[in-house]
Each structure stands twice: as structure tokens, then as C-alpha cells.
Amino acid sequence: MKIRLPILLGLSVAFLAFNSSSAQTKTDPASSKILAFEGKWNDTYRRGDAAGMASLLSDDFIITVEDGTTFSKSGYLAQTADSELRVLISDMSDLKVRMHGNTAVVTGAYHEKGTTKGKPYESHDRFTDVWMKTTDGWQLIASHYSIPASPITN
Numbered sequence: 001m002k003i004r005l006p007i008l009l010g011l012s013v014a015f016l017a018f019n020s021s022s023a024q025t026k027t028d029p030a031s032s033k034i035l036a037f038e039g040k041w042n043d044t045y046r047r048g049d050a051a052g053m054a055s056l057l058s059d060d061f062i063i064t065v066e067d068g069t070t071f072s073k074s075g076y077l078a079q080t081a082d083s084e085l086r087v088l089i090s091d092m093s094d095l096k097v098r099m100h101g102n103t104a105v106v107t108g109a110y111h112e113k114g115t116t117k118g119k120p121y122e123s124h125d126r127f128t129d130v131w132m133k134t135t136d137g138w139q140l141i142a143s144h145y146s147i148p149a150s151p152i153t154n
Contacts, residue, residue, distance in 0.1 A: 031097040034104045046090040050081035058139040089113040102133040
């Protein structure tokens with residue numbers, strides 16, 4: 001009996017630790033929702049669908065792009081609807097969502113390739129998006145893109 005009790009306690013502690021760590025790796029429903037919105041935003045951008053994108057952006061949305069230029073919601077939607085912009089590749093990877101109550105911060109890597117005014121371009125960026133849950137649902141309130149100083153590593 002003296003040997004069985006420590007073994008039983010040890011197994012119980014190990015089981016609780018495993019159960020606790022596996023619970024932490026499960027995707028939070030709110031995080032899954034945010035990732036779906038990220039995918040929708042990426043898709044509307046790739047298609048040049050400014051109207052579809054407008055519903056995702058808050059009225060006071062602000063984006064900072066790679067060269068430091070900032071755009072308001074209306075300015076960014078006008079750029080997205082530019083008929084001379086053709087986005088061929090728009091891929092996101094390494095997405096991480098951090099929930100803070102009614103605010104979600106998403107970080108990740110972004111690769112875009114296409115043509116603008118007939119000239120090819122390609123970019124590899126890191127980004128941060130900030131989503132906020134409002135009375136109208138989740139809306140993107142801020143976005144920031146930057147070019148990594150060195151190759152992306154994990």
C-alpha cells in the first residue's frame with residue numbers, strides 16, 4: 001500500500017498536467033472566428049472586392065503599409081478597387097491570435113505577388129492586425145505591414 005499510493009498520486013498529477021496542456025492547445029472559438037475574418041479579408045483583397053472589404057473594416061480603420069504610408073478606410077478601399085492592381089498571390093502564414101477581451105491581435109507573415117500598372121511586383125512582409133468586437137460584430141480597426149530586416153525564421 002505504501003508503494004501504490006505514491007505511484008497513484010504520481011499518475012494522477014501526470015494525467016492532470018497532460019489534460020491541462022492539451023486543453024490549452026485547443027483553438028478558442030473566438031480565435032477561430034478571427035482567423036475566418038482574416039481569411040475573408042485576404043480573399044476580398046485578392047479579388048479587389050472593395051464592397052466586401054468595407055463590411056470588415058471599422059469606420060476609423062487605419063493601415064500602415066511597407067513604406068510607412070497610412071491609409072484611412074476610404075483611402076484603402078480606393079486603392080483596393082484600383083483597376084490597375086492585379087493580385088495573383090495573397091498568402092498568409094504563421095498566424096497567431098491573441099485575445100484580450102473584445103480585442104484580438106493577429107500577427108503573421110504575408111506574401112503577395114501581382115502586377116500594378118502593368119509592372120510585376122512581389123513582397124514578403126510581417127503584419128499585425130487588430131480586431132475589435134463592436135455592436136456590429138468583429139471589425140478590423142488597425143493593420144500594420146512591414147518588410148522584415150532579415151529572412152523570416154521561426
